[in-house]
Amino acid sequence: xxxPVLKGKTLLLGITGSIAAYKAxxxxxxxxxxxxxxxxxxxxxxxxxxxxxxxxxLSENAVAIxxxxxxxxxxxxxxxxxxxxxxxxxxxxTANILAKAASGIADDYLSTILLATRAPxxxxxxxxxxxxxxxxxxxxxEILKGRNILVVEPDSGSMACGEEGRGRxxxxxxxxxxxxxxxxxxxxxxxxxxxSAGPTREFFDPVRFxxxxxxxxxxxxxxxxxxxxxAMVHLLTGPVSIPPPxxxxxxxxxxxxxxxxxxxxLAPEMxxxxxxxxxxxxxxxxxxxxxxxxxxKALAITLIPNPDIIAAIGKIKKPQQITVGFAAETDxxxxxxxxKLIHKNLDLIVANDVTRPDSGFxxxxxxxxILLRDGSILELPCLPKxxxxxxxxxxxxxxxxRRDGI
Ligand code: C5P
Numbered sequence: 255x256x257x258p259v260l261k262g263k264t265l266l267l268g269i270t271g272s273i274a275a276y277k278a279x280x281x282x283x284x285x286x287x288x289x290x291x292x293x294x295x296x297x298x299x300x301x302x303x304x305x306x307x308x309x310x311x312l313s314e315n316a317v318a319i320x321x322x323x324x325x326x327x328x329x330x331x332x333x334x335x336x337x338x339x340x341x342x343x344x345x346x347x348t349a350n351i352l353a354k355a356a357s358g359i360a361d362d363y364l365s366t367i368l369l370a371t372r373a374p375x376x377x378x379x380x381x382x383x384x385x386x387x388x389x390x391x392x393x394x395x396e397i398l399k400g401r402n403i404l405v406v407e408p409d410s411g412s413m414a415c416g417e418e419g420r421g422r423x424x425x426x427x428x429x430x431x432x433x434x435x436x437x438x439x440x441x442x443x444x445x446x447x448x449x450s451a452g453p454t455r456e457f458f459d460p461v462r463f464x465x466x467x468x469x470x471x472x473x474x475x476x477x478x479x480x481x482x483x484x485a486m487v488h489l490l491t492g493p494v495s496i497p498p499p500x501x502x503x504x505x506x507x508x509x510x511x512x513x514x515x516x517x518x519x520l521a522p523e524m525x526x527x528x529x530x531x532x533x534x535x536x537x538x539x540x541x542x543x544x545x546x547x548x549x550x551k552a553l554a555i556t557l558i559p560n561p562d563i564i565a566a567i568g569k570i571k572k573p574q575q576i577t578v579g580f581a582a583e584t585d586x587x588x589x590x591x592x593x594k595l596i597h598k599n600l601d602l603i604v605a606n607d608v609t610r611p612d613s614g615f616x617x618x619x620x621x622x623x624i625l626l627r628d629g630s631i632l633e634l635p636c637l638p639k640x641x642x643x644x645x646x647x648x649x650x651x652x653x654x655x656r657r658d659g660i
Contacts, residue, residue: 256638257430259437259482261289266339266373268364269309271299272346273414274380274423279304281345282312284426285433291315293335295364297351321363332363336370343433344368346380346423349391355403356394374436375403378429383410383419406432431478431500440484441651447485448524449477450517450531450563452492454510458538458555459546466532467615470494472580473530475643477502480526483647488520492531510534510560521567526650528578529564530604532615536560568599576650581605582614591625601653602626604646612636624649 265285269278285292292313296306306317321332336342344351344364351364355377360366368375377398385391386408395405406429409422451473455463470491477489478499487502490513498504505520507513510533521527536557546553564579571577579600581591584607591605606622608614613621613636620642624632626649634645 256640257434258644263340264291266342267294268344269296269300270348270351272348272380274346275300275303277423318363336367339373341374343376345378347377349385352394356397378406380423381421382415383421386421404436428500435482438482442483442485445485445525447480447526448488450490450529452494453532454492454534455508456534456537459542468532469616472639475639479643479647514561514563517563526576530580565598576601579603582608584609
C-alpha cells in the first residue's frame, strides 16, 4: 500500500504460541514490502507452530528465542532490541502473553522485552473463543488498553479448534493500519472529516447508467490517512470495488443526487470536508421504470445538470470549516483549478492531469498540484496515492495551524 509512516521503521514482532502463528509469516512479508526492518522474537511455544528458520528467512534478521542463549544475547541483546524498535507488535498474542504483560512478568525473551521497551505497543490477540471471552483475559486486555497499548480486536468466525466465535487472527491489512496509526501522532484527534470518493451512477432505466472510471482509490487513501491521524472519518462513497478502510463510518450512495443529499446532511457537523468523488455533472431527465427497448433508431437521452455538491457546501460553510476540492483536468490545469477554487469557495484545490497514464482515474499513483487561496501552489511529483493523501493532509494541517495561530 506504500504507507509513508512505515517506510524505514524498525519493528519488533513478537510471535507467541497460537495456531495463528503461521499468519504472522504473511505479516512479516507485508511489513517488508512496506520497507520495514522486522526483528522477530518468538516464544518457545511459537517454535512448535512455525520454525525460526522460516521466520529468519522472511524477516532477513536473526530471530531471538532464548533469553540466556550466549550466542543470541551476544548478537542482539534483549535491552538493545527493546531500545532499537520504533514499535513492538505481538501477533498473534496468546492469553498467556496478555496475562504476563498485564502483570509485568518477565520470564522469557518476549515478556522481558515488553517490560524493557519504551516504544509503543500493538497487540493482536488470537485464541480459542472461550479463552478470549474468559473474564481473566478480558480484564488483562482492559489493563493493557489502560496503559495505552493498542489492542486489535480479533475477528469472529470458525476457528482452527472447530469452535465458532471471536478469536481469529485479524486481517493483515487491519494490523498494518493499527501499526501505522500507532506510529502517527494523533494530530486530528476529535476532528470530524467528511471524504467523498468514487464515481456516481446516473441511471436512465433500471439496468443502464452513465458513469466514469473513478476507482475511489484517491478518496479511500485520504480517508485512511485521516484515520491514522485519529480523526473521526465519514466516507461518502459511490460504487467502487475496493474494500472500505478500517475505522471509517461508511455512507454508500449511487447517484449524484443521493450523494448531494447525504453530503448536505453531514456537512454542517464537519471540521474538514474533502470532496474527491468524481460526481456525475449530469443526470438523465427521465428514468424509465422499464428497460428501454433496443431499436434500429438513435436513442436520445436528455441530460440535466446535477447540483454541485462542494459548491453548495461552500455556500453554507462556517468560517472554521475547511473545504477541499479536486479538479480532474485535461487542459489549462492551473487556470481551471484556480477558477474552481474561487467559484466553489474552497480553501484549497487538488488539480490533476487526467490525460497522463500515471495520474488520475484507476491507477495507484497520482501527479497533483495543490493550490491555495493565497496563490501558493505545491507541485508534487508522481507519487503513490497513499503518499499524495499524506501530503494533502499535511497542507491542511498547516493551513489550520496558521489560521488558528498555533
Ligand atoms: O467542476 P468539477 O466537476 O471539475 O469540480 C470537481 C470538484 O467538485 C471535485 O472536488 C468534485 O468532488 C466536486 N464536485 C461536486 N459536485 C458535482 C461535481 C463536482 O462536489 N456535481
